Structures are given as C-alpha cells and as structure tokens.
Amino acid sequence: MTVHSKLQPYIDAWTHSIESINELVSPLPDGAWNHPTDCPYWSVRDVVSHIIGFECELLGDPRPIHTLPSDLRHITTESARYTEVPVDIRRHHTAPEMTSELEYTIIRRSRQLRNESRQPDAEVRSIGGGEIVLEEQLWSRVFDVWVHEQDLRRALDTPGNLASPGAVLARDYLLRSLPKLVAEDAGAKPGSAVVFDVHGPLEFMRTVRVNPEGRGTIDSAVSLGPAVTFVVDWETFLRLLTGRVRPAAVADHVKIEGDRELADAILANIAVTK
Incomplete structure (x- = not known):
C-alpha cells in the first residue's frame, strides 16, 4: 500500500518546511545557534532541539531521562515541562552535533512517512500521550514545524516561505x-x-x-x-x-x-x- 492521497499534502508540506530548516541552520556558526527567537526563553538551538525531540517521539524513540534545572522561569505547567526536556538536554550541543542529529532525524522520519499505509482517520498516539487521528497528527506537525521555521527565519533575518505549502496548511490550522x-x-x-x-x-x-x-x-x-x-x-x-x-x-x-x-x-x- 502507498500513502493515502489525503495525507500526501501534509507529508509534502512537512518535508518542504523541515528541509528548509535544515538548509537554513546547516551553515550557521556556533554563535548563531544562541540567537534568541520570538519563543520566550528559546534560542535558535532550542527551537531546533524542540523539532528534533518531537519528531523522535513520533519515531518511537524513548523519552530522554533528564531532570530540568529548577531556575527555568518559563516552566509553569506539566505540558511545558514535557516540552522542555528534549530542549534542555541539547542546550550544550555543538553546531555539528545539532546539524547531524537534525539531518539524521529527517532521514528517519521521511522514511517512516513514505511507508505510511494507515487511513487518515486511524487512531494514533498523540505527542505527550492520548489518542489523535493520523490526519490531525500530521497537520499539527506541519503547523508546528512551519511556525518554528518562521521563528528561525526572523531570528536569523532570513525571511522566506511565507506562502509555501506549509504556510497554507498553517493558515487553515489557525483559522x-x-x-x-x-x-x-x-x-x-x-x-x-x-x-x-x-x-x-x-x-x-x-x-x-x-x-x-x-x-x-x-x-x-x-x-x-x-x-x-x-x-x-x-x-x-x-x-x-x-x-x-x-x-x-x-x-x-x-x-x-x-x-x-x-x-x-x-x-x-x-x-x-x-
């Protein structure tokens, strides 16, 4: 079986956006990874770490065992704590470590999506627990990755892709x-x-x-x-x-x-x- 035709636009948009992120950050020197973004308390490195962490979760990788520092002022809910763990664990990673992990994650996740044979309404595990239908899961990933692509572009003063396939799906997600x-x-x-x-x-x-x-x-x-x-x-x-x-x-x-x-x-x- 091949990917359901209803799911293919989400996969294509996700691919376009995450590969754009890869192209954007691959040449960055170490210092640029520390640039702040519009996401409070998150740097360029943190945004990329977040994307890697959630895609790895969908790949079925085990959650990292990590205790967050007690002085992270923006961690006020359990949801925020859950999101922060894969970010904080990578805060001291070098530029080569970040880019190599991102590239490898894209390869693995792309292979997984190419082999997706379930129906759009199939029940799947949601990030953080619970159930969600597959189409909604893919749509939310397009939204998250494209919005963070724009966070990175603003932080690095490299505008682009504001009318890309991911942009259109993100717009509809927000509407x-x-x-x-x-x-x-x-x-x-x-x-x-x-x-x-x-x-x-x-x-x-x-x-x-x-x-x-x-x-x-x-x-x-x-x-x-x-x-x-x-x-x-x-x-x-x-x-x-x-x-x-x-x-x-x-x-x-x-x-x-x-x-x-x-x-x-x-x-x-x-x-x-x-």
Whole structure:
C-alpha cells in the first residue's frame, strides 16, 4: 500500500518546511545557534532541539531521562515541562552535533512517512500521550514545524516561505480557532460578524459570523456591515495568533474599523496557540 492521497499534502508540506530548516541552520556558526527567537526563553538551538525531540517521539524513540534545572522561569505547567526536556538536554550541543542529529532525524522520519499505509482517520498516539487521528497528527506537525521555521527565519533575518505549502496548511490550522475566539472568548453578540482581511505573501479574507445561539462559524464570503474589520499583513497575523508578539507592539501593523471594544476583546484573546 502507498500513502493515502489525503495525507500526501501534509507529508509534502512537512518535508518542504523541515528541509528548509535544515538548509537554513546547516551553515550557521556556533554563535548563531544562541540567537534568541520570538519563543520566550528559546534560542535558535532550542527551537531546533524542540523539532528534533518531537519528531523522535513520533519515531518511537524513548523519552530522554533528564531532570530540568529548577531556575527555568518559563516552566509553569506539566505540558511545558514535557516540552522542555528534549530542549534542555541539547542546550550544550555543538553546531555539528545539532546539524547531524537534525539531518539524521529527517532521514528517519521521511522514511517512516513514505511507508505510511494507515487511513487518515486511524487512531494514533498523540505527542505527550492520548489518542489523535493520523490526519490531525500530521497537520499539527506541519503547523508546528512551519511556525518554528518562521521563528528561525526572523531570528536569523532570513525571511522566506511565507506562502509555501506549509504556510497554507498553517493558515487553515489557525483559522479553525477564529470562531471560538470571536464568539466565546471575545463575546461577540449574536448576529454580528467580524472580518479578517489579510494581505501580503498569503492573501485571504475570512468572516466569522455569530449565529443566534452565540456560536461562531467562518467562511470566505464578504460581510455587509461587519461589527469589526481587521486589516493586517500575514506575518503579523501569524505572530499574533501564535502568541509571538503582543497586540500593542504591532498596533501600527493592524488597521481596525468598527466596534473598538469588541476589537480590543478579540485582540486580548488572539493568542490561540503558544
């Protein structure tokens, strides 16, 4: 059997993004690995370590046995602690050690994905435990790897791939969060609509509508008289929804029309992932 046709786009996007990361970091000198990123407390090395660690987990490698230092201020939950272990264990690795492990991990994981014969709705183990369907697992890996590719590109001042296959899938992954953000978190009134008009390398417009029962839906149809319209560039939209930047820091990149109180409530809750 071959890879299911529904899964192939996720595998292709993941491959494009992780190989782009490999090309980006392979020539870096030792010092560049310590550059800070938009991920709080994480350097370039830490971001790459995180990617390696999670891909190795999906390969079935045993979790490293490692006790975290007690002075890591950003470790406030068990989830954060789980994520930090494969990062901290590599904090003193050299550039050659990092690049060789990344390359080897890509080879192994690519082989695993090429041989994937399960159906998209097959139940598989989720990172950190629990169950998840295979399609969702692959989609989440595309999202995570591509978003971290962009973290690395900003840290290294090497922009690119903002409209790549991974970018498109990451956009759709984020857009699923907007109905809850608008209707529940920000408390938009039933019957109202909020428009997100995003421009740049990846252009799109989406309208979140709140039905009479207070539930949100999203579509690409134009709304007449929306309660709020946000006009924002794609990279700023990405950074806001992934919690990489606070709204006040990019206020000059976000044009707001309409109900300012509702707009502020949306912006206060806009970091839908961390």
